[in-house]
Amino acid sequence: MLLHTLAGIAWDPQIRGFLATLVGVVVLMGSVYLLLVTNIGARLGFMIASAAFFGWLMLMGGVWWVYGTIGMLGEAPHWEVVETVYPGTEAAGLEEARSLDTSGLPPAEELNDLAPEELDEMRPALEDDLDGWLLLPESNRAFGEAKAAVDEYFAEHEDVALEIGGEGAADTYIATYSFERGGKERLPDDPSRIDRLVTKFKTTFIELKHPPRYAIIQVHPVIKQEAEPGQAPPLPEPDPDKPVVSVIMQRDLGDVRFPGAMLTIFSGIMFGVLCVQLHRRDQRVAQVRALVPAIPEP
Numbered sequence: 001m002l003l004h005t006l007a008g009i010a011w012d013p014q015i016r017g018f019l020a021t022l023v024g025v026v027v028l029m030g031s032v033y034l035l036l037v038t039n040i041g042a043r044l045g046f047m048i049a050s051a052a053f054f055g056w057l058m059l060m061g062g063v064w065w066v067y068g069t070i071g072m073l074g075e076a077p078h079w080e081v082v083e084t085v086y087p088g089t090e091a092a093g094l095e096e097a098r099s100l101d102t103s104g105l106p107p108a109e110e111l112n113d114l115a116p117e118e119l120d121e122m123r124p125a126l127e128d129d130l131d132g133w134l135l136l137p138e139s140n141r142a143f144g145e146a147k148a149a150v151d152e153y154f155a156e157h158e159d160v161a162l163e164i165g166g167e168g169a170a171d172t173y174i175a176t177y178s179f180e181r182g183g184k185e186r187l188p189d190d191p192s193r194i195d196r197l198v199t200k201f202k203t204t205f206i207e208l209k210h211p212p213r214y215a216i217i218q219v220h221p222v223i224k225q226e227a228e229p230g231q232a233p234p235l236p237e238p239d240p241d242k243p244v245v246s247v248i249m250q251r252d253l254g255d256v257r258f259p260g261a262m263l264t265i266f267s268g269i270m271f272g273v274l275c276v277q278l279h280r281r282d283q284r285v286a287q288v289r290a291l292v293p294a295i296p297e298p
C-alpha cells in the first residue's frame with residue numbers, strides 16, 4: 001500500500017508541487033527560525049523571523065506592483081462584448097454607436113487589402129463622416145484582440161436565426177468593417193521625443209481616470225459551402241440574404257497589478273506592526289535594566 005501511495009505522489013505533479021513547496025518552507029524558513037530560537041528564545045525569535053518574512057514579501061510585492069508583468073498577476077486587459085445589433089446600429093444601446101454610418105466607405109475588402117501607408121493617407125477623408133469613430137484595420141494589434149473576443153463570444157452565444165456561432169464559430173462569418181473610439185490620448189503620427197513626453201505627462205498626471213474605450217466589429221454571415229475531396233477549402237462568401245451584425249465591445253482594463261498591490265500593502269502593515277512590537281519590547285527591556293539597584297560602596 002505504501003509503495004502505491006508513493007508511486008501516486010511521484011506521478012502527480014500537483015501533489016509534488018505542494019510537497020516541494022512545503023519542504024522548501026520547512027527547510028529554509030524553519031532552519032532560520034531554529035537558529036533564532038536556540039539563541040534568543042522562541043517568542044523573540046518568532047517575532048524577528050516574522051518581521052523579516054513580511055519585509056521580504058513587501059519588497060517582492062512592490063516589484064510585482066511596479067512591473068506588472070511578473071509574479072502574481074491579476075486579470076489582463078481584454079475586450080468585453082456589450083451587445084450585438086443588426087441590421088445597422090440605430091437600435092444600439094451605446095449612444096455613440098447609433099450615428100455610425102458606413103455607407104460612404106469603400107468595400108471592406110478594399111480597405112483590408114490596403115497597405116498601412118495607403119490607409120493612413122486615406123484616413124482623414126474616410127473618418128470625417130464616421131462621427132468620431134476611427135478605422136481599425138486588420139493590421140492593428142487591437143483588431144486581433146477584438147476579433148478573438150468576437151470569436152469567443154459567438155462560440156458561447158450561438159445565433160440560430162443567422163446561423164452563426166457555436167462550434168467553429170469563426171468559420172460562420174467574415175469580418176467586414178472595424179472601428180474604435182475613446183481611450184486615452186494617442187501619439188500623433190511620426191511622434192518626436194517631445195510629443196512622447198507631453199503625451200505621457202497628460203495620460204499619467206492629467207487624465208487620472210481612463211476614459212471608456214469602445215470598438216465595433218461588423219461581421220457578415222457566410223454561405224455554407226462544403227469542401228470537395230482533394231480540393232482546398234472554398235473561400236468564404238458573405239450571404240446576401242442575411243444582415244451585417246455589429247458587435248459592440250468595451251475595453252476592460254483588468255487588474256493586473258492588483259494582487260501585487262494587495263500583497264505589498266498587507267505585508268507592509270504586518271512588517272510595521274511587528275517592528276513596532278519589537279521596538280516596544282526593547283524599550284521595556286531597557287526600563288527593566290534601568291531598575292537594577294546600584295551596588296552600595298563599601
